[in-house]
Amino acid sequence: MAAPDRQSQRIGNPVHRPVLLREVMREMELSSGLTVLDGTVGAAGHSQKIWQKIRPDGTLIGLDRDPMMLAYASTKLRSDAADAQRIILEHASYADAASVLESHQIDQVDRVLLDLGLSSDQLASDDRGFSFQATGDLDLRFDPSRGHPAWKMLQNWSETELCEIFEEYGEERYSRRIAAGIEQHRQENSKPLRSAKELTEIVLRSVPSSARQDAKKHPATRVYQALRIAVNQELDHLRQALDETLPRIVRPGGRALIITFHSLEDRMVKAAFRGASWQTTQTGPSKALKPISASPDEVRLNPRARTARLRVAIRA
Ligand SMILES: C[S@@+](CC[C@H](N)C(=O)[O-])C[C@H]1O[C@@H](n2cnc3c(N)ncnc32)[C@H](O)[C@@H]1O
Structure with missing residues (x-):
């Protein structure tokens, strides 16, 4: 596993709770052998579950702009050394995912997850x-x-x-x-x-x-x-991802899932998923038009989930 874990010695257990975990896992429709990019891997709350579904033949690529969060992800995902070569962790923006994939000779991926915004572990770092x-x-x-x-x-x-x-x-x-x-x-x-x-x-x-x-x-x-x-410059990264990166790296029939936490981002995702590069998911109502929100139970346990909106689209 390529992992910058210089900081893993001085971090404790992550406090971040992944939002909409059940809904993300349902909408991803994962199976063993798939290639998944988690563009905002954070403390690997989503990635750990994703890896359990796609191992042992799948490939998981986790990106984060924050080296501290990559150290958390590395610690969490490193538990099974036998699998670890198929987990790639890189310090990069999801907007630059195409060049990261290229450097690992990966052309396209089956699924992408972006869980935007801030991790509770970043919030908890006083410095x-x-x-x-x-x-x-x-x-x-x-x-x-x-x-x-x-x-x-x-x-x-x-x-x-x-x-x-x-x-x-x-x-x-x-x-x-x-x-x-x-x-x-x-x-x-x-x-x-x-x-x-x-x-x-x-x-x-x-x-x-x-x-x-x-x-x-x-x-x-x-x-x-x-x-x-x-x-x-968060909206610039999201704009680049929506206009260029995601249409380029998600294989036809593959899925993109994006969780946003405020209306500026959600409006951008909604407009992009209405474009020619994407279809809505085949089952149920049009997911790109109607976002998925957290259940009252989840909001009770994790108030951060209150503003989370998940949108899902299939690459045309
Ligand atoms: C909400 S957290 C992700 C939590 C993760 N899904 C989990 O369950 O542990 C968002 C993460 O995205 C990272 N991030 C923000 N903008 C990014 C970008 N443009 N590219 C890559 N990572 C980014 C943040 O540093 C943070 O770690």
């Missing part, structure tokens, strides 16, 4: 800044070896740019006030706004008290989502 209360640097990069951390970008973006980012990627109602709050902090402080906790405090000071009392969603949720999307 990554993904959580509202993190005291470490506000980094927010999936891949800490590339690009710039969010706290640096917060120094560079103008108030207008910040407002646009919060509006466009967070659909945040109070973008203008929050951008103004950050600008005021920059004017009044010589030190940069560096921790997640500080940003959360600014958001809480900037929004009206009615928004602070919404028990369902923390008032900073949309700001964090927007910054994370901007810092990681």
Whole structure:
């Protein structure tokens, strides 16, 4: 198994619970010998189950932009050394899956899974800044070896740019006030706004008290989502995957499954699956048009599943 497991020595057990696991397994229609790409392998919650269905002759390719998550995946999937050569783990974006497959002499795959967004293990790492209360640097990069951390970008973006980012990627109602709050902090402080906790405090000071009392969603949720999307250029990766990568790598009759967590991504997936490259699944109602959501039982056990939407399409 090609696995960057430098960090596996210092990680504990993953805390992430895979969402819509039963539904993903049902819609994948797996059998032994298939080749499956998990483009967002994370802590391998889905991949471990997928591997059990396609082993011993199948091939599993797991990609992640975050080396820490690959270390989790490696630890979890490495349990059976006899099978391990047929599990490939690579540090790459799913948008670049075609070149990863090519480097392993794999032309096309039977199934692709993308489970977008953030893992609970990333959220739990205090030094990554993904959580509202993190005291470490506000980094927010999936891949800490590339690009710039969010706290640096917060120094560079103008108030207008910040407002646009919060509006466009967070659909945040109070973008203008929050951008103004950050600008005021920059004017009044010589030190940069560096921790997640500080940003959360600014958001809480900037929004009206009615928004602070919404028990369902923390008032900073949309700001964090927007910054994370901007810092990681998440929609560019998804656009490239939908327009080029997936139509190229999924064999005719193969399936693509995508789980999204907010409407911006879900709208993109829905539009792409309506295109000429894809058919809807043959059984049941049109899955590309009607997404699959988590059951009330799953949401009770895992509140993160509340906003998850799974769409499935068959390569034409
Ligand atoms: C929701 S988690 C996946 C969880 C996984 N399905 C499981 O059950 O353990 C999403 C993962 O996708 C990764 N990720 C985000 N954007 C990516 C991209 N463009 N390419 C590859 N991985 C990406 C994140 O680092 C994170 O580990």
